[in-house]
Amino acid sequence: MRYFVVFFFFIASFLHLAAQEISPQTISGNIISFDTKMAVAGANIINLNKVVGTQTSNLGYFELRASLNDTLHISLLGFNSLTVRVTNDWIKNKTTTIQLTEKAIALEEVIIIPYKLTGYLEVDSKLIPINENYRYSISGLPQGYEAGQYSPGAFGKVLGSIFNPADALYNFFGNKNKELRKLKSMKKDDTVRNLLASKFDRETVAVLLGIDKNEIPEIMARCNYSESFIRTANDLQILDAISDCYEEYRILKK
Template sequence: MKNPLLLFLLLAVTLPASAQDTSAAGIFKARVINAQTDQPLESVHVINLNQVVGTITDRQGEFAIRAAVNDTLYFSYLGFKSQKIRVTNDMFKFEDTDIALTELAYALEEVIVQPYQLTGYLEIDVKNLPINTAYQYSISGLPVSYESGSKSPSAVTKVLGAIMNPADLLRNLFGRHPRQMRKLRQIKEDDRIRDLLASKFDRETLTELLQLQKVDIEDILTNCNYSSSFIRTANDLQILDALSSCYEEYKVLNRQK
């Protein structure tokens, strides 16, 4: 060997770099516990917000998820405060990482329950139940229908105007958040995330995934002519599907311009 010192220096530089690359990305493993009792938590939803993949913890509170250094993991569990953590190099090196979730403290107030006055006759009882009075309009050539507040010629005009007007808020919002909106398709392909969203009504997880404010989500759906009752009562998965439909229509119309 003509220059052993040079070979030693090359090895000293290459080996640490290779080790760092190995630990920087891969499968991240950890355990989720109750911060108060240190007991493992089963069925906690874990979502990688950067790579848009999800999983749940097992009986020992353990989980494994695809992640890279600096990815953000989002933890959600009923009755516990949701939490976000940033994945670090040390977390990959040491596989005994514990993620502690804190229980929520609810102050319950007196609730007066007023049941429906049911008679036992289906024909009568159905009329006493609240219904969604927002009408839907189907437009030839478009795969989805649109909601509007009332059944009138002006309502149809409102629907058409919101779809065809290139300067409306829908176009502005989608154009302002193109990267977040592209996540819609990724989210819909992950069954774990879809299952979590189907059980949620607070928009918290959805806003974290899309990095949008709740008010932006409401503005998008309003300008897609979804009724206020739908926006208020739909679960997060239904809101996701509605946003996806709006976005697909936006892309079609944007290409036509």
């Protein structure tokens, strides 16, 4: 009988822990500055496993759905980003305090070169450069390929992708299916989308996809996006572009 009771409690404990890991719960936390110990408002918290996010209030408080061992990515302009794991203690206590350290930012010299305008529209319109980038529309594909003055070889790349499906897209996407399936989930969460729309550093995109951010320009180039787009797009545009490229890859693969 004694062994049965021990076995029963062992099974009950195991099922309880399993339920915690599988079933999302609402956890909360307070984010403060490591240097000032003051609340950090507007910090972005993303659950990388569930691909949902939230922001801290003016008091540094947040709530988020998470399961045991989920990974949370915390970021805010001017602070070093932080990755934390949801632990048993956190779930048990329902809340925790997280400290962010401020970045030491060195401002670089900015050189402003004015356009020498004449005041005549016909002349000035030719002096100001215009990014004539667009995307070719291809029958059977949801999106086309970008072209224009910054991507003069795009048309040849398009034909290469159509007539030779085993192109450079396979080199990346063929090994990243699991990570890239997160893209649809990322687009559904407004907090994640708003965060990405306000960022240009590629850090959050890289964390969400599980890649190095230095790989992103290479991926975009293989998808025939121009250097101008890669350099100026925000993180949400980059994410959408990678998503479109992945969908094209799946169609070409078929």
